[in-house]
Amino acid sequence: MAKKKTQWAQVGKREVELSNLEKVLFPEDGIVKAEVIEYYLKIAPTLLNYANGRALTLIRFPDGITGESFYQKNRPEWAPKWIEFVTLGKEKKDYIVATEPALLVWLANLASLELHQLHSRKPTFDMPDYMVFDLDPPEGYTFTKVIPIAKALKEVIETYGYTPFVKTTGGKGLHICCPIEATHDFHTVFEAAQDIAKPFVERYANDVTLHIKKEARKGRVLVDIFRIRSGQSIVSPYSLRGRNGAPVSMPLTWDELELVQDPKEFNIRTAVEKVVRDGDAWQGFDAYAVAIHTHRPKVTAKKKNVNPEGTKHKSPEQLEAYSKKRDFTKTPEPAAAPADNTGSKFVVHRHHASRLHYDLRLEKDGVLKSWAVPKGLPPYPGVKRLAVQTEDHPLEYLTFDGAIPKGQYGAGDMWIYALGKYQITKDKKDGFYFRLTSKEVNGEYRIHKMKDKEWLLERVDEPQVNYLHADIEPMLAEQTDKVPTKDGYIYEIKWDGIRALVSLEDGQVKIKTRSLRDVTSQFPELWAGDKAFRATNGLFDAEIVCLDAEGKPIFKRVINRLSSTGETNILKLSKSNPVHCYIFDCLYLDGKALVNEPLIKRKEWLADAVRPETPYRVSEHMNEGQSLFDAAKLHSLEGIMAKRADSKYMPGRRSDLWLKIKVRESAEVTVIGFTPGKGVRGQTFGALHIAERIGDTLHYRGKVGTGFDDATMKDITAVLKKVDVIKKPNVVGTVLDPKITTWLEPKTIAEVSYSKLTPDNMFREPVFIRLRPDLEVAAE
Secondary structure (H helix, E strand, O other): OOOOOEEEEEEOOEEEEEEOOOOEEEOOOOEEHHHHHHHHHHHHHHHHHHHOOOEEEEEEOOOOOOOOOEEEOOOOOOOOOOOOEEEEOOOOEEEEEOOOHHHHHHHHHOOEEEEEEEOEEOOEEEEEOEEEEEEEOOOOOOHHHHHHHHHHHHHHHHHOOOOOEEEEOOOOOEEEEEEEOOOOOHHHHHHHHHHHHHHHHHHOOOOEEOOOOHHHOOOOEEEEOOOOOOOOEEEOOOOEOOOOOOEEOOEEOHHHHOOOOOHHHOEOOOHHHHHHHHOOOOOOHHHHOEOOHHHOOOOOOOOOOOOOOOOOOOOOHHHHHHHHOOOOOOOOOOOOOOOOOOOOEEEEEEEEOOOEEEEEEEEEOOEEEEEEEOOOOOOOOOOEEEEEEOOOEOHHHHHOOEEEOOOOOOOEEEEEEEEEEEEEEEEEOOEEEEEEEEOOOEEEEEEEEEEOOEEEEEEOOOOOOOOOOOOOOOOEEEEEOOOOOOOOEEEEEOOOOEEEEEEEEOOEEEEEEOOOOEOHHHOHHHOOHHHHEOOOEEEEEEEEEOEOOOOOEOHHHHHHHHHOOOHHHHHHHHHHOOOEEEEEEEEEEOOEEOOOOOHHHHHHHHHHHEOOOOOEEEOOOEOOHHHHHHHHHHOOOOEEEEEEOOOOOOOOOEEEEEEEEEOOOEEEEEEEEEEOOOHHHOOOOOEEEEEEEEOOEEEEEEEEOOOOOHHHHHHHHHHHOOOOEOOOOOOEOOOOOHHHOEEEEEEEEEEEEOOEEOOOOOEEOOEEEEEOHHHOOOOO
16 A cells, blocks of 8 residues: 655644645546645635534545545544534534634545535524525536526515525536524424425426426426425535536626536636636625514514603613713714614724724624724734724614714714624633624624723634735726716726826835836835825725826826836935826725725725825716816827726726727737838837737737837837847737847837727737836836
C-alpha cells in the first residue's frame, strides 16, 4: 500500500492536516484533491452564510467520482476536538455542524465532495428556518423545460407572502427556498408547504406531480416537498456535486435563471469568479424570513402613535433613560412604548450627531440594546472598533430614518444603514458572538465588554470580497452616439482625466488606475483622507483631472502629473499644477458593500461621505441628458455619461447600463507595431499599427498616420523605443504591410478617433488623439 503523503496547513486559527493532494477526484476533468480544497476555502465566506450553524450530511468519494461513494452523518471518532457536533434523530447520530473555513478544508481533505445541510440552525435544530420545494425532473427532461415551471411556482409562492430564492441542484433540477421564522416544527412547516404545492400541482397536472415513486410520475416533474422532514437535507448552496464537470449548486437571481442553458456552466472553475464578479444572488436571505402563512396573526390596523394617558404616563423601566433625554413634542423620534416582542431584528444607523458615528441596535426583551460605534462596523477580522453602550431604544427605532432637530439630544440626520435580523451564535462571559443578516450587511461579529459602557466590536468571518485590499477593477460603459431618451437615466459629465479607484482605510488613501497601477505617490494633495471624507473606510470610483482657469479638464497636464518622478518634483507640481478628484460612485462604505444597491442610492451615500472644499469633489448628475450633451459640445468637453439610476455596480465588467456619449467618436487601442517614416518622418515612424482589445483578444483595426505634430511624434518614438520588438502578435484580422513593419509587444495604449468601421473591421479615417499611459499595466 502506498504511503499517504501529508502536510499541515494553517487555516485561520486552526492547523489542518492535508493528504494526497495530487489524488485525482474527477478523472474526466483532471481535477485533483488540491483543487477541491482550494475551491472550498475560496468559497467559504459565502457558503458559510447558508451552512453555518447547520448539521451536515456528507457524501464522500475517497477514490474519486468513479469509485464508491457513501453518505456519512456521524462525526468520525478521530475528528479534531475543535469540530463542533450535535446529536440528532432517533438514531442519536453525532452530526458535524458547519462553523468555519477550516472545517470545510478538513472535510474536503476527506473527499467530502458534497455537503448537504439540514433545514434548521442551532440552537433550534427542531425548527426549520426555510421551506424548500425541490423540482426533480424525470430522465431525459431538459433543464430549460424546468425553468418555466419554477417561475410559475415562484409566482404562486409569492401570493402567500414569501420571498422565493432559486438555485441549481448541480444536476437538472432546481431548489426553491423560502426563508421563514424558525418558530414551528418540521411537520407544521411541511403542512404549510403542502398547502401551497397541492393546488399548484392540480393546476399544472400535466407537467408536475407530488408522487414520489418514479413509475407514478409519468414523465412529469416531481415537486418534492417531502424533504421538509426532520433529518432530511438538501445540497448546500455552493456545494460541489460528485459528477463529471464538477458542477456546483449555484444560487441565482430569477433573471439569471432565464439565461441558463446548462447548469454545468456553474462549476468548480467558474463559481468563485461568478460570486466575486456578480455578488451572492442570495444575499440577505435570512432577512426575508416571515411567519408561515398557516400561522400568521391577523393584521389589524395600527392606531396612530398617540399616548392616551398623556405625556406624564410612565414608560417601561428599561426605556426611562431614553425618554428622559427627549422632548417628543419637538423630535420626530418614536416615543417609548411597552412591547412584548421577543424577535431578533437589528438596525445600524449612520448618525450625524455632534460627530458622525454609527449606532448598532439589537432587539432583545422588547427593546433595542444600543451601542454607538464611532468608526463603523469592522470591515474584516483583526480590526477592532470601540462600541459605547447607550440607553435602550424602543422597537419603533428599527424603522426610524430622519432628522433630529437642533437642540434635541443626538441632533442631526440619522440614516438607516442596514436593517435585518441577527442571531446570537455564542454566549461568552463578557459578551457574545452574533450574525447579522440583511440586504445591506452580512457577517459574524463578536462584541466584548471591557469596562463600564465600553465594549469592543470585531468581525469574526472573512468577507468574500475585501473591498479595501482586493484588486477591484472599475465598471466600464458601452459607447453610443446618441443620448438615450428613455426614462430611468441620470447624466453626468465625462471627465477627461485618469480613471481611478480611491480606497480609504482609517484615514489612509490608496489610488489605483483602471489597470490596477498604484499611483498614490503621484498625487500628494489627495492623501489627506481623514480631512476629505466623512468615513473611516471606503472605496470610490473617480476621475483625476487637472483644470485650466475656466475649470476645463486638460488631459496633457494630468498625464504630466502621472509620469513625473522624484519626490521633490512631485511635491512641487502638486502646488503648481494641482489635481482635483471628481468622485462619481461609491462601492463600499464603513463595513458595507454598496455594489448591489441602485446607483441613485449609492450617489446619496457618496454625497454624504465627501466633505466640501477639498481636492475631492462629488461629480454632480442631472436628469436631462440632451442639454448636458449640448453644453459639453459647446465647451469642447469629451462628452457625457448616461447611467441607469437603478443599475448595480459590476466591477470589471462593461455594461450597457452605463453609456458614454462622446463629442467625437474614439476608441482605446493597443499599438502593435509601426511602419518606417519617409522624409521629415525618417527619424520617427510613418504610421502606427493598432488593434482593439475585445475580451482577451486583439482585433486588428489598421494603421493610423495622421493626428501627429512633430513634438508628439518624438514623444511616441521615445515611448516605442522602450518596448520590446517581437514577431507579429496574434491578432484577429489581416494586417497591412507586414514586410516593412516593426512589430512590438502589445502594451502601449493610445486613443484614436475614426468615422466608422469598414466592412473588413478596420477604422475608417483614423486620427491619433493621444497616448494613454494611465491605462498601461505597471511593470512587475
